[in-house]
Amino acid sequence: MLDAIQTNLTMTAAWRDHISPGDIVSFRFPLPGEEHSGHPKARPCLVLDIEEHGRQRYALLAYGTSSRRRSNVGYEVHVRRRADYLSAGLHEPTRFVGARRLLVPLTHRGFAISKDHGSPVLGRLDGSPFEAMNAVRGRIHAERDIAAEHRMQRHHRRKSVRGQSFTVERRVPRRPLPAGKAVQQ
Known part of the structure:
Protein backbone atom coordinates (compact mmCIF):
# COMPACT_ATOMS: atom_id res chain seq x y z
CA MET A 1 0.00 0.00 0.00
CA LEU A 2 1.29 3.44 -0.92
CA ASP A 3 1.24 6.23 1.59
CA ALA A 4 -0.75 9.21 0.42
CA ILE A 5 1.35 12.31 0.85
CA GLN A 6 -0.56 15.47 0.29
CA THR A 7 1.62 18.02 -1.47
CA ASN A 8 0.76 21.68 -1.31
CA LEU A 9 1.64 22.75 -4.87
CA THR A 10 2.02 26.37 -3.83
CA MET A 11 5.01 25.29 -1.76
CA THR A 12 6.87 23.82 -4.72
CA ALA A 13 8.81 25.32 -7.61
CA ALA A 14 5.49 25.35 -9.53
CA TRP A 15 4.01 27.89 -7.06
CA ARG A 16 3.29 30.47 -9.78
CA ASP A 17 0.75 28.13 -11.36
CA HIS A 18 -1.09 27.39 -8.11
CA ILE A 19 -0.96 30.53 -5.97
CA SER A 20 -4.34 32.03 -5.04
CA PRO A 21 -5.95 34.60 -2.74
CA GLY A 22 -5.34 33.71 0.89
CA ASP A 23 -1.78 32.49 0.41
CA ILE A 24 0.93 34.13 2.52
CA VAL A 25 4.18 34.82 0.65
CA SER A 26 7.56 36.19 1.61
CA PHE A 27 8.11 39.37 -0.41
CA ARG A 28 10.54 42.29 -0.20
CA PHE A 29 7.84 44.91 0.25
CA PRO A 30 9.33 48.40 -0.21
CA LEU A 31 8.72 50.86 2.60
CA PRO A 32 9.45 54.57 2.83
CA GLY A 33 12.89 55.07 4.30
CA GLU A 34 14.27 51.75 3.06
CA GLU A 35 15.31 53.05 -0.37
CA HIS A 36 18.90 53.63 0.82
CA SER A 37 19.41 49.99 1.88
CA GLY A 38 19.18 48.49 -1.61
CA HIS A 39 16.85 45.52 -1.10
CA PRO A 40 13.91 45.86 1.28
CA LYS A 41 13.51 43.25 4.02
CA ALA A 42 11.45 40.18 3.12
CA ARG A 43 8.10 40.31 4.92
CA PRO A 44 5.02 38.14 5.00
CA CYS A 45 2.48 39.47 2.54
CA LEU A 46 -1.08 38.35 1.91
CA VAL A 47 -2.13 37.53 -1.64
CA LEU A 48 -5.40 39.42 -2.02
CA ASP A 49 -5.90 38.65 -5.69
CA ILE A 50 -4.36 37.07 -8.76
CA GLU A 51 -4.92 39.02 -11.96
CA GLU A 52 -3.96 38.42 -15.54
CA HIS A 53 -2.86 41.27 -17.79
CA GLY A 54 -1.94 40.19 -21.27
CA ARG A 55 -0.16 36.90 -20.86
CA GLN A 56 1.34 37.71 -17.48
CA ARG A 57 -0.09 36.86 -14.06
CA TYR A 58 0.11 39.37 -11.21
CA ALA A 59 -0.41 39.15 -7.46
CA LEU A 60 -2.05 41.90 -5.45
CA LEU A 61 -0.12 41.82 -2.17
CA ALA A 62 -1.05 43.35 1.18
CA TYR A 63 1.76 44.38 3.51
CA GLY A 64 2.15 42.27 6.66
CA THR A 65 3.39 43.52 10.01
CA SER A 66 3.53 42.35 13.60
CA SER A 67 3.74 45.96 14.83
CA ARG A 68 0.83 47.22 16.88
CA ARG A 69 1.48 50.86 15.99
CA ARG A 70 -1.33 52.59 14.16
CA SER A 71 0.87 53.98 11.38
CA ASN A 72 -0.25 51.34 8.88
CA VAL A 73 -4.02 51.08 8.94
CA GLY A 74 -6.90 50.38 6.62
CA TYR A 75 -8.44 47.27 5.10
CA GLU A 76 -6.81 45.14 7.77
CA VAL A 77 -6.87 41.38 8.14
CA HIS A 78 -5.78 40.28 11.62
CA VAL A 79 -4.30 36.86 12.29
CA ARG A 80 -4.13 36.82 16.09
CA ARG A 81 -4.97 33.31 17.29
CA ARG A 82 -1.95 31.03 17.66
CA ALA A 83 -3.53 28.23 15.63
CA ASP A 84 -4.36 30.69 12.82
CA TYR A 85 -0.93 32.29 12.52
CA LEU A 86 0.96 29.00 12.83
CA SER A 87 -1.14 27.35 10.10
CA ALA A 88 -0.52 30.42 7.91
CA GLY A 89 3.24 29.91 8.26
CA HIS A 117 11.14 24.13 -1.26
CA GLY A 118 11.66 26.60 -4.13
CA SER A 119 8.68 28.78 -3.29
CA PRO A 120 8.00 32.06 -1.46
CA VAL A 121 4.74 30.66 -0.04
CA LEU A 122 4.80 30.47 3.75
CA GLY A 123 1.27 29.18 4.34
CA ARG A 124 -2.37 30.00 3.83
CA LEU A 125 -5.16 31.78 5.71
CA ASP A 126 -8.08 29.72 6.93
CA GLY A 127 -11.23 30.25 9.00
CA SER A 128 -12.14 33.74 10.23
CA PRO A 129 -8.96 35.44 8.89
CA PHE A 130 -9.82 34.05 5.44
CA GLU A 131 -13.37 35.41 5.75
CA ALA A 132 -12.00 38.80 6.85
CA MET A 133 -9.72 38.80 3.81
CA ASN A 134 -12.70 38.17 1.52
CA ALA A 135 -14.54 41.10 3.11
CA VAL A 136 -11.51 43.34 2.44
CA ARG A 137 -11.31 42.02 -1.14
CA GLY A 138 -14.99 42.83 -1.60
CA ARG A 139 -14.48 46.44 -0.47
CA ILE A 140 -11.45 46.87 -2.72
CA HIS A 141 -13.34 45.45 -5.71
CA ALA A 142 -16.36 47.65 -4.99
CA GLU A 143 -14.19 50.77 -4.83
CA ARG A 144 -12.47 49.77 -8.07
CA ASP A 145 -15.86 49.27 -9.75
CA ILE A 146 -17.15 52.63 -8.48
CA ALA A 147 -14.01 54.41 -9.73
CA ALA A 148 -14.38 52.74 -13.15
CA GLU A 149 -18.02 53.80 -13.30
CA HIS A 150 -17.08 57.41 -12.47
CA ARG A 151 -14.39 57.39 -15.20
CA MET A 152 -16.93 56.05 -17.68
CA GLN A 153 -19.48 58.72 -16.71
CA ARG A 154 -16.89 61.50 -17.06
CA HIS A 155 -15.87 60.15 -20.46
CA HIS A 156 -19.51 59.94 -21.53
CA ARG A 157 -20.19 63.52 -20.39
CA ARG A 158 -17.13 64.84 -22.24
CA LYS A 159 -18.08 62.87 -25.34
CA SER A 160 -21.68 64.09 -25.28
CA VAL A 161 -20.62 67.76 -25.02
CA ARG A 162 -18.33 67.65 -28.08
CA GLY A 163 -20.44 68.51 -31.10
CA GLN A 164 -23.52 66.76 -29.78
CA SER A 165 -26.87 68.36 -29.19
CA PHE A 166 -27.83 68.44 -25.56
CA THR A 167 -30.13 70.25 -23.18
CA VAL A 168 -29.01 72.05 -20.08
CA GLU A 169 -31.49 71.86 -17.28
CA ARG A 170 -31.33 74.66 -14.76
CA ARG A 171 -32.98 74.24 -11.45
CA VAL A 172 -33.95 77.34 -9.53
CA PRO A 173 -33.26 76.96 -5.82
CA ARG A 174 -36.23 77.41 -3.51
CA ARG A 175 -36.19 80.52 -1.39
CA PRO A 176 -37.02 80.12 2.27
CA LEU A 177 -40.30 81.67 3.38
CA PRO A 178 -40.11 84.72 5.60
CA ALA A 179 -40.74 83.95 9.26
CA GLY A 180 -44.42 83.66 10.15
CA LYS A 181 -45.68 83.05 6.59
CA ALA A 182 -47.50 79.82 5.78
CA VAL A 183 -47.72 78.12 2.42
CA GLN A 184 -51.17 78.53 0.90
CA GLN A 185 -52.76 75.61 -0.86
Missing part, protein backbone atom coordinates in the same frame (compact mmCIF):
# COMPACT_ATOMS: atom_id res chain seq x y z
CA LEU A 90 3.68 32.90 10.57
CA HIS A 91 5.70 33.02 13.80
CA GLU A 92 3.62 35.61 15.63
CA PRO A 93 0.33 37.51 15.44
CA THR A 94 0.30 39.51 12.22
CA ARG A 95 -1.96 42.01 10.58
CA PHE A 96 -2.09 42.52 6.85
CA VAL A 97 -2.75 46.08 5.74
CA GLY A 98 -4.79 46.08 2.54
CA ALA A 99 -4.49 49.87 2.32
CA ARG A 100 -0.79 49.30 1.67
CA ARG A 101 -0.73 46.99 -1.32
CA LEU A 102 1.24 46.30 -4.49
CA LEU A 103 0.36 44.66 -7.78
CA VAL A 104 3.45 42.75 -8.91
CA PRO A 105 4.10 40.18 -11.64
CA LEU A 106 4.65 36.66 -10.31
CA THR A 107 8.08 36.84 -11.93
CA HIS A 108 9.09 39.81 -9.73
CA ARG A 109 12.49 39.49 -8.03
CA GLY A 110 11.00 40.71 -4.76
CA PHE A 111 9.58 37.27 -3.97
CA ALA A 112 11.91 35.65 -1.41
CA ILE A 113 12.16 32.08 -2.67
CA SER A 114 12.92 29.47 0.00
CA LYS A 115 15.94 27.31 -0.80
CA ASP A 116 14.20 24.39 0.95
Whole structure:
Protein backbone atom coordinates (compact mmCIF):
# COMPACT_ATOMS: atom_id res chain seq x y z
CA MET A 1 0.00 0.00 0.00
CA LEU A 2 1.29 3.44 -0.92
CA ASP A 3 1.24 6.23 1.59
CA ALA A 4 -0.75 9.21 0.42
CA ILE A 5 1.35 12.31 0.85
CA GLN A 6 -0.56 15.47 0.29
CA THR A 7 1.62 18.02 -1.47
CA ASN A 8 0.76 21.68 -1.31
CA LEU A 9 1.64 22.75 -4.87
CA THR A 10 2.02 26.37 -3.83
CA MET A 11 5.01 25.29 -1.76
CA THR A 12 6.87 23.82 -4.72
CA ALA A 13 8.81 25.32 -7.61
CA ALA A 14 5.49 25.35 -9.53
CA TRP A 15 4.01 27.89 -7.06
CA ARG A 16 3.29 30.47 -9.78
CA ASP A 17 0.75 28.13 -11.36
CA HIS A 18 -1.09 27.39 -8.11
CA ILE A 19 -0.96 30.53 -5.97
CA SER A 20 -4.34 32.03 -5.04
CA PRO A 21 -5.95 34.60 -2.74
CA GLY A 22 -5.34 33.71 0.89
CA ASP A 23 -1.78 32.49 0.41
CA ILE A 24 0.93 34.13 2.52
CA VAL A 25 4.18 34.82 0.65
CA SER A 26 7.56 36.19 1.61
CA PHE A 27 8.11 39.37 -0.41
CA ARG A 28 10.54 42.29 -0.20
CA PHE A 29 7.84 44.91 0.25
CA PRO A 30 9.33 48.40 -0.21
CA LEU A 31 8.72 50.86 2.60
CA PRO A 32 9.45 54.57 2.83
CA GLY A 33 12.89 55.07 4.30
CA GLU A 34 14.27 51.75 3.06
CA GLU A 35 15.31 53.05 -0.37
CA HIS A 36 18.90 53.63 0.82
CA SER A 37 19.41 49.99 1.88
CA GLY A 38 19.18 48.49 -1.61
CA HIS A 39 16.85 45.52 -1.10
CA PRO A 40 13.91 45.86 1.28
CA LYS A 41 13.51 43.25 4.02
CA ALA A 42 11.45 40.18 3.12
CA ARG A 43 8.10 40.31 4.92
CA PRO A 44 5.02 38.14 5.00
CA CYS A 45 2.48 39.47 2.54
CA LEU A 46 -1.08 38.35 1.91
CA VAL A 47 -2.13 37.53 -1.64
CA LEU A 48 -5.40 39.42 -2.02
CA ASP A 49 -5.90 38.65 -5.69
CA ILE A 50 -4.36 37.07 -8.76
CA GLU A 51 -4.92 39.02 -11.96
CA GLU A 52 -3.96 38.42 -15.54
CA HIS A 53 -2.86 41.27 -17.79
CA GLY A 54 -1.94 40.19 -21.27
CA ARG A 55 -0.16 36.90 -20.86
CA GLN A 56 1.34 37.71 -17.48
CA ARG A 57 -0.09 36.86 -14.06
CA TYR A 58 0.11 39.37 -11.21
CA ALA A 59 -0.41 39.15 -7.46
CA LEU A 60 -2.05 41.90 -5.45
CA LEU A 61 -0.12 41.82 -2.17
CA ALA A 62 -1.05 43.35 1.18
CA TYR A 63 1.76 44.38 3.51
CA GLY A 64 2.15 42.27 6.66
CA THR A 65 3.39 43.52 10.01
CA SER A 66 3.53 42.35 13.60
CA SER A 67 3.74 45.96 14.83
CA ARG A 68 0.83 47.22 16.88
CA ARG A 69 1.48 50.86 15.99
CA ARG A 70 -1.33 52.59 14.16
CA SER A 71 0.87 53.98 11.38
CA ASN A 72 -0.25 51.34 8.88
CA VAL A 73 -4.02 51.08 8.94
CA GLY A 74 -6.90 50.38 6.62
CA TYR A 75 -8.44 47.27 5.10
CA GLU A 76 -6.81 45.14 7.77
CA VAL A 77 -6.87 41.38 8.14
CA HIS A 78 -5.78 40.28 11.62
CA VAL A 79 -4.30 36.86 12.29
CA ARG A 80 -4.13 36.82 16.09
CA ARG A 81 -4.97 33.31 17.29
CA ARG A 82 -1.95 31.03 17.66
CA ALA A 83 -3.53 28.23 15.63
CA ASP A 84 -4.36 30.69 12.82
CA TYR A 85 -0.93 32.29 12.52
CA LEU A 86 0.96 29.00 12.83
CA SER A 87 -1.14 27.35 10.10
CA ALA A 88 -0.52 30.42 7.91
CA GLY A 89 3.24 29.91 8.26
CA LEU A 90 3.68 32.90 10.57
CA HIS A 91 5.70 33.02 13.80
CA GLU A 92 3.62 35.61 15.63
CA PRO A 93 0.33 37.51 15.44
CA THR A 94 0.30 39.51 12.22
CA ARG A 95 -1.96 42.01 10.58
CA PHE A 96 -2.09 42.52 6.85
CA VAL A 97 -2.75 46.08 5.74
CA GLY A 98 -4.79 46.08 2.54
CA ALA A 99 -4.49 49.87 2.32
CA ARG A 100 -0.79 49.30 1.67
CA ARG A 101 -0.73 46.99 -1.32
CA LEU A 102 1.24 46.30 -4.49
CA LEU A 103 0.36 44.66 -7.78
CA VAL A 104 3.45 42.75 -8.91
CA PRO A 105 4.10 40.18 -11.64
CA LEU A 106 4.65 36.66 -10.31
CA THR A 107 8.08 36.84 -11.93
CA HIS A 108 9.09 39.81 -9.73
CA ARG A 109 12.49 39.49 -8.03
CA GLY A 110 11.00 40.71 -4.76
CA PHE A 111 9.58 37.27 -3.97
CA ALA A 112 11.91 35.65 -1.41
CA ILE A 113 12.16 32.08 -2.67
CA SER A 114 12.92 29.47 0.00
CA LYS A 115 15.94 27.31 -0.80
CA ASP A 116 14.20 24.39 0.95
CA HIS A 117 11.14 24.13 -1.26
CA GLY A 118 11.66 26.60 -4.13
CA SER A 119 8.68 28.78 -3.29
CA PRO A 120 8.00 32.06 -1.46
CA VAL A 121 4.74 30.66 -0.04
CA LEU A 122 4.80 30.47 3.75
CA GLY A 123 1.27 29.18 4.34
CA ARG A 124 -2.37 30.00 3.83
CA LEU A 125 -5.16 31.78 5.71
CA ASP A 126 -8.08 29.72 6.93
CA GLY A 127 -11.23 30.25 9.00
CA SER A 128 -12.14 33.74 10.23
CA PRO A 129 -8.96 35.44 8.89
CA PHE A 130 -9.82 34.05 5.44
CA GLU A 131 -13.37 35.41 5.75
CA ALA A 132 -12.00 38.80 6.85
CA MET A 133 -9.72 38.80 3.81
CA ASN A 134 -12.70 38.17 1.52
CA ALA A 135 -14.54 41.10 3.11
CA VAL A 136 -11.51 43.34 2.44
CA ARG A 137 -11.31 42.02 -1.14
CA GLY A 138 -14.99 42.83 -1.60
CA ARG A 139 -14.48 46.44 -0.47
CA ILE A 140 -11.45 46.87 -2.72
CA HIS A 141 -13.34 45.45 -5.71
CA ALA A 142 -16.36 47.65 -4.99
CA GLU A 143 -14.19 50.77 -4.83
CA ARG A 144 -12.47 49.77 -8.07
CA ASP A 145 -15.86 49.27 -9.75
CA ILE A 146 -17.15 52.63 -8.48
CA ALA A 147 -14.01 54.41 -9.73
CA ALA A 148 -14.38 52.74 -13.15
CA GLU A 149 -18.02 53.80 -13.30
CA HIS A 150 -17.08 57.41 -12.47
CA ARG A 151 -14.39 57.39 -15.20
CA MET A 152 -16.93 56.05 -17.68
CA GLN A 153 -19.48 58.72 -16.71
CA ARG A 154 -16.89 61.50 -17.06
CA HIS A 155 -15.87 60.15 -20.46
CA HIS A 156 -19.51 59.94 -21.53
CA ARG A 157 -20.19 63.52 -20.39
CA ARG A 158 -17.13 64.84 -22.24
CA LYS A 159 -18.08 62.87 -25.34
CA SER A 160 -21.68 64.09 -25.28
CA VAL A 161 -20.62 67.76 -25.02
CA ARG A 162 -18.33 67.65 -28.08
CA GLY A 163 -20.44 68.51 -31.10
CA GLN A 164 -23.52 66.76 -29.78
CA SER A 165 -26.87 68.36 -29.19
CA PHE A 166 -27.83 68.44 -25.56
CA THR A 167 -30.13 70.25 -23.18
CA VAL A 168 -29.01 72.05 -20.08
CA GLU A 169 -31.49 71.86 -17.28
CA ARG A 170 -31.33 74.66 -14.76
CA ARG A 171 -32.98 74.24 -11.45
CA VAL A 172 -33.95 77.34 -9.53
CA PRO A 173 -33.26 76.96 -5.82
CA ARG A 174 -36.23 77.41 -3.51
CA ARG A 175 -36.19 80.52 -1.39
CA PRO A 176 -37.02 80.12 2.27
CA LEU A 177 -40.30 81.67 3.38
CA PRO A 178 -40.11 84.72 5.60
CA ALA A 179 -40.74 83.95 9.26
CA GLY A 180 -44.42 83.66 10.15
CA LYS A 181 -45.68 83.05 6.59
CA ALA A 182 -47.50 79.82 5.78
CA VAL A 183 -47.72 78.12 2.42
CA GLN A 184 -51.17 78.53 0.90
CA GLN A 185 -52.76 75.61 -0.86
